[in-house]
Amino acid sequence: MIKLVKGFKDILPEEAGLWQHVEMLVRELLEDFGFAELRIPILEQTELFARSIGTSTDIVEKEMYTFIDRSGESLTLRPEATASVVRAYIEHRLYAKNPVRKLYTIGPMFRRERPQKGRYRQFYQINAEVFGLHDPRADAELILLLMTFMGRLELSGIVLHINSLGCPACRPRFKDALKSFLTGRSEQLCSDCLRRRDKNPLRIFDCKVPACKETMQDAPSILEHLCNTCQSHFEIVKTSLDRFQMPYQVNPRLVRGLDYYTRTTFEVLAETLGAQDAVAGGGRYDGLVKALGGPDQPGIGFAIGIDRLMALLAGRAQDFEKRPHIFIAAIGEQAQNIAFQWVQDLRRQRVRAEMDFENRSLKSQMRRADKLGVTYALIVGDRELDDGAAVLRNMTTKEQEKVSLQNVVTLVANRIRAEQSIH
Ligand code: AMP
Numbered sequence: 276m277i278k279l280v281k282g283f284k285d286i287l288p289e290e291a292g293l294w295q296h297v298e299m300l301v302r303e304l305l306e307d308f309g310f311a312e313l314r315i316p317i318l319e320q321t322e323l324f325a326r327s328i329g330t331s332t333d334i335v336e337k338e339m340y341t342f343i344d345r346s347g348e349s350l351t352l353r354p355e356a357t358a359s360v361v362r363a364y365i366e367h368r369l370y371a372k373n374p375v376r377k378l379y380t381i382g383p384m385f386r387r388e389r390p391q392k393g394r395y396r397q398f399y400q401i402n403a404e405v406f407g408l409h410d411p412r413a414d415a416e417l418i419l420l421l422m423t424f425m426g427r428l429e430l431s432g433i434v435l436h437i438n439s440l441g442c443p444a445c446r447p448r449f450k451d452a453l454k455s456f457l458t459g460r461s462e463q464l465c466s467d468c469l470r471r472r473d474k475n476p477l478r479i480f481d482c483k484v485p486a487c488k489e490t491m492q493d494a495p496s497i498l499e500h501l502c503n504t505c506q507s508h509f510e511i512v513k514t515s516l517d518r519f520q521m522p523y524q525v526n527p528r529l530v531r532g533l534d535y536y537t538r539t540t541f542e543v544l545a546e547t548l549g550a551q552d553a554v555a556g557g558g559r560y561d562g563l564v565k566a567l568g569g570p571d572q573p574g575i576g577f578a579i580g581i582d583r584l585m586a587l588l589a590g591r592a593q594d595f596e597k598r599p600h601i602f603i604a605a606i607g608e609q610a611q612n613i614a615f616q617w618v619q620d621l622r623r624q625r626v627r628a629e630m631d632f633e634n635r636s637l638k639s640q641m642r643r644a645d646k647l648g649v650t651y652a653l654i655v656g657d658r659e660l661d662d663g664a665a666v667l668r669n670m671t672t673k674e675q676e677k678v679s680l681q682n683v684v685t686l687v688a689n690r691i692r693a694e695q696s697i698h
Contacts, residue, residue, distance in 0.1 A: 280396075281390060281396070282387075282388075282390035282395050282396030282397070283395065283396055283397045284395060284397070288596075289592055289593070289596060290585065290592050292592065292595030292596045292597050293585065293588060293591060293592045293594075293595040294581065294585065295595070296595045297428070297581065297584060297585075297588070298381060298401075298581075300424070300427055300428070301381070301401050301424055301579075302379075302381075304420065304423060304424055304427065305379045305403060305420070308377070308416075308420050309377050310377040310378060310379045310403055311376075311377065311378060311379070312378075312379055312380065312381075313360060313363055313378040313379070313380050314380060314382075315353075315356065315359040315360060315362075315363055315380055315382075316353075316359070317352055317353050317382065317383060317385070318350050318351070318352060318353070319350070319351060319353055319358070319359055319362070320348065320349065320350060320351070321339070321341050321349040321350060321351040322349070323351075323358050323359070323362055323567070324339060324351055324353070324354060324355075324358055326566065326567065327357070327358040327361065327535055327563060327566070327567060328354070328355065328358065328534060328535065329475070329534025329535065331471070331474040331475045331478070331534075332475070332478070332534055333478075334354050334355070334386060337387070338354060338386040338387045338388055339351050339352070339354055339385075339386070339387070340352040340354075340385045340387060352385035353384055353385065354384055354385060354386045355384055355400070355402075355578065356380055356382070356384065356400060356402040356578065357402065357404060357535070357560070357563070357574075357576055357578075358567075359380075360378055360380060360402065360404045360576075361404075361563055361564055361567055361569070361574065362567060363378075364376065364378070364404075364406055364564065364569065365564065365567060365568060365569035365570075369406075370406065370407065370569070370570055370572055373407070374406060374407035374570065374572045375405075375406065375407035375408055376405075376406045376407060377403070377404070377405050377406075378403070378404050378405075378406075379401065379402060379403045379404070380401075380402050381399070381400070381401050381402070381581075382399065382400070383397050383398065383399050383400075384397070384398055384399070384400050385397050386398075391550070391551070392549060392550070392551065393548055393549065393550070393551030393582070393583055393586060394551050395582060398580060398581075398582045399580070399581040399582055400578045400579060400580060400581065401578070401579040401581060402576060402577070402578045402579075403417065403420070403421075403557075403576055403577055404574060404575070404576035405417060405574065405575050405576065406564065406572050406573070406574050407572050407573065408573060408575070409561075409573050411508045411509075411511035411512045411515065411539070412511065412515050413575060414508075414512045414515075414538075414539040414559060414575055415511075415512050415515030415516050415519075416515075417557070417575055417576070417577060418435065418437070418512075418516060418521070418523075418541055418577075419516070419519055419521060421541075421543065421555055421557070421577050421579070422435060422521055422543070424579070425543060425554075425555075428584065428587075428588065430545070430554075430584075430587050430588075432545055432546050432547055433543055433544065433545045433554065433587075434522075434523075434524060434543070434544050434545075434546075435521070435522065435523040435524070435541060435542075435543055436523070436524050436525075436526040436529050436541060436542045436543075436544060437512065437513070437516075437523050437524070437525055437526070437529070437539065437540070437541045438497070438498070438525065438526050438527055438528075438529040438530075438539075438540050438541070439497065439498065439501055439505055439506075439508070439509040439512075439538050439539055439540070440477075440497060440530065440531075440536050440537060440538060440540055440558070441497060441500065441501050441502065441505050441537070441538065442502065442504070442505050442537050442538060442561070443537070443562065444502050444504075444505075445500055445501050445502035445505055446497075446500075446537075448500050449495070449497050449500035450476055450477065452495045452500060453476045453477070453479075453494060453495060454472065454473075454476055456493075456494055456495055457472050457476060457479070457490075457494075460490055463486050463487070463489070463490040464479070464486070464487055464490060465482065465484040465486065465487055467482065467484075468482050468484070468487050475534070477497075477530045478530065479491060479494075480494070480528045480529075480530045481530055481531075491528065496527040497527055498525070498527045505538055508538055508539070509538070509539065512539050513525070523541075526542075529541070529542055531556060531558060535560040535562070535563045535566075536558040536559065536560055537558075537559050537560060537561045537562060538558070538559045538561070539558055539559045539575070540556075540557070540558035540559070541556065541557055541558060541577070542555065542556040542557075543555040543556070543579075545583070545587055547587065548583060548586060548587070551583065553580070553583070554579065554580055554583045554584060554587065555577055555578060555579040555580065556577065556578060557575070557576050557577025557578060558575065558576075558577075559573065559574070559575040560573075560574045560575065560576070561573040561574065597627065598627070598647060598648045598649065599627040599628060599629040599647050599649050600626050600627045600628065600649060600650055600651065600691045601621065601626060601627070601628050601629070601649055601650065601651040601652065601653055601687060601691070602628075602629050602630065602640070602643065602644035602647055602649045602651075602652050602653070603617060603618060603628060603629070603630040603652075603653045603655065604630075604637055604640035604641060604643075604644060604652055604653070604654045604655070605630060605634075605640075605655050605656070606634070606636075606637055606640070606654075606655070606656035606657070607634070607656055607657050607660075608634070609657070609660060610655045610656050610657065610659070610660060611630075611632070611634060613655065613660075613680070614630050614653075614655060615630070617653075617683060617684055618630050620684045621684055621687060621688060624684070624688040625688075626687060626688050626691050626692075629647060629649070631643060637654065637656070644670065645670070649670055650669070650670060650671065650691070650694070651667060651668065651669060651670060651687065651690075651691075652667075652668045652670060653665050653666070653667050653668075653678075653683065653687065654666040654667075654668060655680075659680075660680070662677070663679060663680055664677040664678060664679050664680060665677070665678050665680060665683055666678075667683075667686075667687070
């Protein structure tokens with residue numbers, strides 16, 4: 276039997292209702308905050324990611340699904356969305372009328388990481404990006420949006436970490452300080468970090484090797500190397516969050532895995548997730564639009580990992596399963612024909628109605644109704660046709676009532692609609 280590719284997964288019908296609910300909630304919220312949807316392809320030229328994410332990052336060095344197309348062009352399945360959103364912002368001149376644009380996109384990303392709990396090779400993200408705003412209140416607002424979403428999902432045990440990574444004026448000084456701290460500590464670093472030390476020393480903060488982690492405990496803090504502008508930017512982000520009573524932890528070790536970040540970075544962590552505990556992350560990337568050939572416009576964004584959200588929401592999936600409302604058990608040819616019409620009429624009124632076409636016994640049809648988990652069963656056979664009334668059975672209370680054949684569709688539709696508005 277041919278099976279799933281390693282690190283990939285199916286989202287099964289039982290889970291799909293919850294995925295849809297999460298996506299609907301986030302769309303609603305993003306649109307209330309002034310975001311518009313942008314749908315981008317999953318395939319881009321490799322160079323887009325190499326130039327934006329950075330050639331010495333794990334993603335570009337070893338995790339991209341890259342292949343040579345038949346035309347000889349190097350293409351890559353997108354490992355993240357920001358690069359593509361920036362490309363679209365530039366390519367379609369979305370800045371032309373007004374450089375301030377708020378865009379969101381939802382879809383799959385691909386990274387060839389080592390699969391483990393909470394880490395897949397195809398995973399799903401909700402991405403939000405804001406262009407054209409320098410003001411630190413824009414950073415705070417985006418973080419507040421993210422946390423409002425987490426709040427609406429009623430997630431508990433999550434924490435918000437924030438940091439500033441400085442700008443091209445002050446980060447080089449910090450990198451130098453970090454390099455001199457790491458000089459003479461070669462024995463305490465893994466081979467990957469030894470390489471990172473020269474090319475990209477900030478990445479060492481992300482290393483999971485215990486010896487590297489311990490070494491970095493004493494490393495200098497980026498927050499002590501920020502220039503005045505970056506410092507006051509960060510202060511305003513923090514006071515804006517305070518103003519809305521948003522709790523956060525300042526974490527000077529939060530560097531994120533992509534090179535394009537400047538100033539504010541943030542991450543939402545959930546302790547119950549174990550090793551892969553980041554649910555969402557983001558930050559400011561003021562130089563990226565220009566670096567990719569666009570106007571000198573700042574940007575800031577975040578990505579929420581939907582798969583990890585789902586892990587946090589496990590157990591709630593059945594609340595969102597779209598079970599049929601009613602099963603019509605029809606016995607005999609004539610009753611089946613009438614039921615067939617009712618099913619279509621009910622669906623037109625947005626009632627999820629089911630029947631089967633096998634003309635099995637009443638007992639086996641009721642067993643089917645039970646398995647489907649319907650709220651009501653409607654029973655119709657020769658006797659009911661003679662009576663001019665079908666039997667409507669409430670599957671929870673087991674109460675039964677007679678419903679005249681003429682009124683069945685209207686009565687059932689009204690009843691179900693009324694019950695839905697109560698819940
Ligand atoms: P990043 O683009 O690496 O900042 O990731 C943003 C979010 O996407 C993370 O906080 C995770 O929730 C999620 N994520 C990243 N990589 C994976 C993966 N391999 N599998 C599942 N979720 C992921």
